[in-house]
Structure formats: C-alpha cells, structure tokens
Amino acid sequence: MALGPMENPLIKIDRVTCRFGERIALNNLTFTTSEKRIGVVGRNGSGKSTLARVLSGLIAPNEGKAVIAGVDVLNDRKDAIASVGILFQNPDHQIIFPTVIEELSFGLRQMGRDAKTANRLAEEMLARFDRSEWAPRSVSTLSQGQRHLVCLIAVLAMEPKVIILDEPFSGLDIPTVRALEKYLNQLDQTLIHITHEPRHIADYDRVLWIERGELRGDGTPASLMPEYIAAMEADDADALR
Ligand SMILES: Nc1ncnc2c1ncn2[C@@H]1O[C@H](COP(=O)(O)OP(=O)(O)OP(=O)(O)O)[C@@H](O)[C@H]1O
Numbered sequence: 001m002a003l004g005p006m007e008n009p010l011i012k013i014d015r016v017t018c019r020f021g022e023r024i025a026l027n028n029l030t031f032t033t034s035e036k037r038i039g040v041v042g043r044n045g046s047g048k049s050t051l052a053r054v055l056s057g058l059i060a061p062n063e064g065k066a067v068i069a070g071v072d073v074l075n076d077r078k079d080a081i082a083s084v085g086i087l088f089q090n091p092d093h094q095i096i097f098p099t100v101i102e103e104l105s106f107g108l109r110q111m112g113r114d115a116k117t118a119n120r121l122a123e124e125m126l127a128r129f130d131r132s133e134w135a136p137r138s139v140s141t142l143s144q145g146q147r148h149l150v151c152l153i154a155v156l157a158m159e160p161k162v163i164i165l166d167e168p169f170s171g172l173d174i175p176t177v178r179a180l181e182k183y184l185n186q187l188d189q190t191l192i193h194i195t196h197e198p199r200h201i202a203d204y205d206r207v208l209w210i211e212r213g214e215l216r217g218d219g220t221p222a223s224l225m226p227e228y229i230a231a232m233e234a235d236d237a238d239a240l241r
Pocket residue numbers: 020023024025042043044045046047048049050051
C-alpha cells in the first residue's frame with residue numbers, strides 16, 4: 001500500500017530541543033508537514049531562525065531530529081544539500097566568493113558536479129533570471145537586493161525539494177520585494193517562509209506559530225492569523241524582554 005502524506009511527510013520535526021546555555025530556543029518541538037507553502041510566525045526570539053537552521057541541518061539539536069524527504073539533514077549532509085536550501089535574511093551571511101559565477105558554481109560543485117558543468121549550469125541559471133551580465137561581477141559591487149537575488153539563484157540552482165526563507169524581504173525596497181515574491185510564487189518547490197509580515201503568507205497553505213520554542217498555533221492563514229495579530233498587538237508592552 002502506498003503511504004499517504006500523513007504516514008510519509010515531506011518534512012518531519014521530531015521532538016527537537018535546542019539549548020544555548022540556559023536558554024531553550026526550541027522545546028521538544030514536533031510537527032510534520034507536506035504542504036507546499038508553509039509560513040512560520042512568532043515574536044522576536046521565539047525560535048524561528050533556530051528552527052530554520054535545524055531544518056537545514058546547519059545546527060545540531062540537543063535532542064530530536066529533522067528529516068526532509070527521508071533525509072536526516074544533520075547526519076547525511078550530501079543528500080541534505082539536494083533536499084533543503086536556505087535563504088538567509090542577510091545575503092552577506094551566505095555569500096563567500098568574490099564573483100557571482102564563483103558563488104553560484106560553488107553549491108553545484110558541492111553537489112558533485114565537475115567545474116565545467118557547474119560553470120555551465122550557473123550561467124544557465126543567470127540567463128534564466130535575465131542576469132547573464134552578472135557572471136564576472138564582483139559581488140561587492142551589487143546592491144543588497146541584487147545580492148539577495150544572487151543567493152536565491154544559488155539556492156535554486158541546486159534544485160532542493162524544500163526552500164527555507166528566513167525573513168527574506170527585510171531591508172529590501174518594494175520593487176525588489178515584488179520581484180523576489182514573483183520568482184518565489186512561481187516555484188514548484190516547497191517553501192517554508194519565516195516572516196513578521198502577515199501579507200507575505202496570506203495565500204499560504206499552513207501557518208505555524210512558534211512561541212518560546214513551542215508550537216502555539218497551527219492552521220490556515222485565515223484561521224490562525226487574526227488570533228496571532230491580536231496577540232501581537234495586545235502584547236507590545238512585553239516586546240524586547
Ligand atoms: N547562537 C546562539 N547563542 C545563544 N543564544 C542564541 C543563539 N541563537 C539563538 N539564541 C537564542 O535563542 C532564542 C531563539 O532565537 P531565534 O534566533 O531562533 O529567534 P527568532 O524567532 O528567529 O527571532 P527573530 O524574530 O528576532 O529573528 C533567543 O532567545 C536567542 O537569543
């Protein structure tokens with residue numbers, strides 16, 4: 001018998017606890033999901049970025065594990081690269097090479113492509129985004145929005161099944177946000193989008209509301225966001241504690 005999405009979810013967070021010293025960033029968090037568009041909300045410091053890092057295998061939880069498309073993303077790094085990609089809030093936390101083509105080729109080399117193939121695929125990706133002239137450009141000469149697009153292209157080039165977006169639009173101007181949104185909406189891949197802006201996930205299939213490292217709410221945007229927004233507005237005295 002074929003397993004349905006409930007028995008064989010695309011994404012599984014299984015009893016994950018993450019501590020930083022005394023601080024508990026994620027507390028025995030468990031959920032599964034196979035939806036294509038998942039929003040993650042919660043106040044500052046609630047554990048969203050920690051969840052993003054666990055989901056992409058970049059940090060080891062103290063307990064529990066993350067499994068994406070059957071891959072234990074922490075322990076099986078080679079398969080994890082094909083399963084999950086992450087777009088950080090700040091592109092400068094992601095970019096490590098001086099030129100755009102080197103940056104794009106790097107991920108493809110990591111996936112086992114030879115240098116020539118990686119270069120060709122990177123050039124094809126730039127052409128797809130109508131940015132072929134960026135190939136030899138020094139990344140430092142691009143604007144923040146342009147560097148963001150380089151990071152997104154780099155993630156897409158690796159064709160991961162799941163793309164995690166950690167507040168991808170903060171600090172970007174309206175046209176750049178619109179352009180990135182357009183690219184993202186067209187994608188066939190699963191998106192997990194961490195945001196403080198309800199508008200960005202209004203059409204999503206599911207929203208997870210994280211508070212103090214635990215799941216405070218779980219539902220559709222229509223069922224969950226009114227309560228979330230009311231809680232945020234009622235709670236401004238507690239901000240930054
Ligand atoms: N490397 C770290 N060292 C120490 N504490 C950390 C570290 N990373 C996260 N924390 C703490 O873990 C908690 C959760 O942080 P996290 O960055 O996951 O929150 P967040 O929901 O993404 O916040 P924001 O909305 O402000 O980006 C916070 O209390 C934070 O101070």
